[in-house]
Amino acid sequence: MTLKCINPSNLPPQQTYTQVVVATGSKLVFVAGQEPEDINGNLVGHGDLAAQARQVYANLGRALAAAGAEPKEVARITIYVVNYERDECLPIIEEARKTLFGDHKPADVILGVTSLSPGYLIEVDAIAVID
Numbered sequence: 001m002t003l004k005c006i007n008p009s010n011l012p013p014q015q016t017y018t019q020v021v022v023a024t025g026s027k028l029v030f031v032a033g034q035e036p037e038d039i040n041g042n043l044v045g046h047g048d049l050a051a052q053a054r055q056v057y058a059n060l061g062r063a064l065a066a067a068g069a070e071p072k073e074v075a076r077i078t079i080y081v082v083n084y085e086r087d088e089c090l091p092i093i094e095e096a097r098k099t100l101f102g103d104h105k106p107a108d109v110i111l112g113v114t115s116l117s118p119g120y121l122i123e124v125d126a127i128a129v130i131d
Contacts (some may be wrong), residue, residue, distance in 0.1 A: 005018040005105065005131065006021070006067050008020065014105075016094045017108040018103050018105045018106065019105065021107045025131050029127070030127055031060060031063045031126040032122065032124055032125055034056050034060045034123065035056065035116070036059075036121070043120065046119050047091050047121075049089060050095070050096065053096030053097075053122050056096070056124050057097060057101075058100070061100045062079075070128075071102070072101075073128045074101070074126050074129060075126045078124065078126075079109070079110045080111050080123040080124070081093065082112075082121045083114075093110070
């Protein structure tokens with residue numbers, strides 16, 4: 001599997017994601033939106049975006065592992081955030097993202113939404129490419 005991460009000089013620079021990811025591999029892994037739930041399905045961190053984001057990325061890591069994928073093989077994620085405010089939410093999300101991805105920055109989309117499941121503030125899905 002090969003991911004080529006490209007940040008074209010004629011697009012605005014980005015700190016938290018890659019503008020273009022070219023993926024080459026033999027299998028695609030699609031991970032459903034991971035929610036801030038523990039192994040028993042209980043909401044973690046009611047009202048706490050940081051705690052919920054950490055749980056979401058931990059769950060995403062477990063889902064990837066179940067498919068035989070590693071975080072570095074993720075080409076794209078979509079992040080859904082209730083009442084998203086860039087300056088307030090992005091640093092919190094980025095800190096949690098790094099716990100799973102480290103320096104790897106998949107292409108991403110952050111969508112501000114009015115609601116998810118009751119009490120849930122964040123959900124993240126992923127697409128990985130593996131050999």
